[in-house]
Amino acid sequence: MPRIKSMKKRFCTFLSLSAFSLTASAIEINAGQSTATIYGFAKLNMIYDVDARLGTFVTHKGIALDDENVAEGHTQFDASHSRLGVKILTDTPRGAVTTVIEGDFNTPAGTGPFRLRHAYAQWNGIIAGQYWTNFWGGLSTLPTLDHLGQVGQGAVLRQPQLRYTSDGFSIALEDGGSWRGSVSSSSDPSISPANKNELPDLTAKYQGKIGPAKAGISGVIRQIQYYDQASNSEESGFGYGINVETQIPLSDLITLRGAITYGQGMGGYQYQNPSDPAYVDTDGDLEVIDSFGTTLGLSLRAGPGSFNMGYGMSKADIDDAVEAGALSNAENESYDSIYLNYIWSPMSGVTYGLEAGRHTREAQNGDDGEAVRVQAQVVYAF
Numbered sequence: 135m136p137r138i139k140s141m142k143k144r145f146c147t148f149l150s151l152s153a154f155s156l157t158a159s160a161i162e163i164n165a166g167q168s169t170a171t172i173y174g175f176a177k178l179n180m181i182y183d184v185d186a187r188l189g190t191f192v193t194h195k196g197i198a199l200d201d202e203n204v205a206e207g208h209t210q211f212d213a214s215h216s217r218l219g220v221k222i223l224t225d226t227p228r229g230a231v232t233t234v235i236e237g238d239f240n241t242p243a244g245t246g247p248f249r250l251r252h253a254y255a256q257w258n259g260i261i262a263g264q265y266w267t268n269f270w271g272g273l274s275t276l277p278t279l280d281h282l283g284q285v286g287q288g289a290v291l292r293q294p295q296l297r298y299t300s301d302g303f304s305i306a307l308e309d310g311g312s313w314r315g316s317v318s319s320s321s322d323p324s325i326s327p328a329n330k331n332e333l334p335d336l337t338a339k340y341q342g343k344i345g346p347a348k349a350g351i352s353g354v355i356r357q358i359q360y361y362d363q364a365s366n367s368e369e370s371g372f373g374y375g376i377n378v379e380t381q382i383p384l385s386d387l388i389t390l391r392g393a394i395t396y397g398q399g400m401g402g403y404q405y406q407n408p409s410d411p412a413y414v415d416t417d418g419d420l421e422v423i424d425s426f427g428t429t430l431g432l433s434l435r436a437g438p439g440s441f442n443m444g445y446g447m448s449k450a451d452i453d454d455a456v457e458a459g460a461l462s463n464a465e466n467e468s469y470d471s472i473y474l475n476y477i478w479s480p481m482s483g484v485t486y487g488l489e490a491g492r493h494t495r496e497a498q499n500g501d502d503g504e505a506v507r508v509q510a511q512v513v514y515a516f
Contacts, residue, residue, distance in 0.1 A: 160516055167225045174218040174236075175515035179279070183208040184506040190214060190240070191281035192507060194406065194469040194495045199503040214239040215281055219252070232256040240281065251292060261297040261306075266290075268297055268306040268337035269403050271350040274379035274393035276431030276444035278473050279489040279511045284446030285406035285469045286427025287393045288352055288377035295337075302341045307334040310356060315401030317360045317420065318413035318460045327360035327414050330368060335403075347382040354403050358412045360420060369420040373399020373411055387435045391444070395427040408469055408495070409450035413460035421458075425450040439478025439486075446471045456498050463499040470494050487511040 160173040179190065186198040187208040198204040219236030236252040239245075254263025266272075270288035283290065297306035310331070317327045333356075341350035359370040375397030382390045395404050399422030401411035412422045431444030449468040455461040475489035489509045496502040 169223045171221045175513050177215045178512045179212045180510040181210050182508050192493050197495045197503045197505045199501045229258045259299045264292050264294050266292055268304055268339050269352045269354045271341050273348050273350050273381040274391045274429055277442050277477055279487045279509045284429045284444055285448040285471055286446045287405045287429045288395055289403045289405050305338045308337055310335045315410045318410045320414035322416050325362055325418050330359040330361045333357045349380045352377040358399050371420045371422055373422050375400040375403045389433040391431040393429045398422040398424050400425055406448050408466040409452050413455040415458045423450055441476050443474050452498055464497050466495050467498045468496045483515045485513040
């Protein structure tokens with residue numbers, strides 16, 4: 135009991151000190167063979183949308199088409215991306231076990247509630263729990279103030295999984311969940327498809343170095359199914375995706391990043407895919423949808439930070455789905471984004487940023503629209 139009281143007292147003291155020291159490092163608590171680290175940050179986003187309001191992060195579906203009349207000019211301040219996490223490292227005779235629980239309040243409206251980001255345990259190359267999908271390595275991801283960042287790269291998402299990693303290779307069984315996307319309905323009113331998930335998704339990734347450059351390739355294979363109650367029947371198909379990404383230091387000051395993503399029936403495994411992974415045709419057959427994405431980014435170190443400029447494009451081929459009547463020709467077919475920012479750190483634990491972005495969407499019928507956003511950001515991390 136005295137030891138527990140002592141730990142509580144030290145913990146309260148740490149909390150009190152951290153309230154007055156925004157640049158303090160993460161809080162550590164030692165107990166037996168375990169060390170608990172409390173970490174996180176407080177983040178303020180200050181956003182101005184020149185055109186339609188896009189939310190606390192850019193949602194391309196919210197971009198107004200050129201022939202639409204919408205209110206323009208919106209300011210919003212938001213702190214919902216602030217984050218809190220606990221990491222526990224436990225020494226055992228058979229190796230260290232790391233456990234992480236992390237969350238934030240990030241929602242499009244910026245009002246919460248608390249959202250689980252990570253919840254996993256890691257031991258001897260095995261990860262079990264909710265963690266970054268294995269179909270993404272982060273090499274091509276450009277630093278942006280916009281929370282979602284470049285469209286078209288491998289999926290920047292977290293989902294429950296069981297993963298094994300050895301050196302640069304990793305393989306995982308993942309629950310695609312809502313990120314799988316849904317099966318678009320048939321034009322035949324007698325067919326009412328309901329999504330059915332029978333098998334987990336299989337992902338594999340390899341990352342390595344070629345001289346100073348880093349490169350990675352990821353793949354996913356997934357089953358896509360639907361069940362029709364009226365006929366008491368089901369249809370299934372398989373989708374796949376491939377992502378290739380790289381990060382190349384051109385000099386001590388300049389870094390080039392890029393990625394290409396392609397597949398059939400990928401759904402959310404292509405980041406910000408405009409389309410569902412599949413549709414049902416008039417014969418009741420399930421047809422997968424092709425999609426393609428690419429990103430390119432450049433970072434230039436300057437002063438206490440870096441200038442970052444990048445482009446991202448995400449496109450789906452929905453012509454056959456529209457022709458079959460499963461989708462309307464007003465459905466989105468492509469998204470793209472351009473970012474330019476400067477992010478700097480005047481001292482440890484403090485980050486500032488300024489960013490401008492131009493974002494577009496285009497429907498299958500050719501209608502399109504664009505939106506411009508400027509954003510500033512302040513982050514205090516511990």
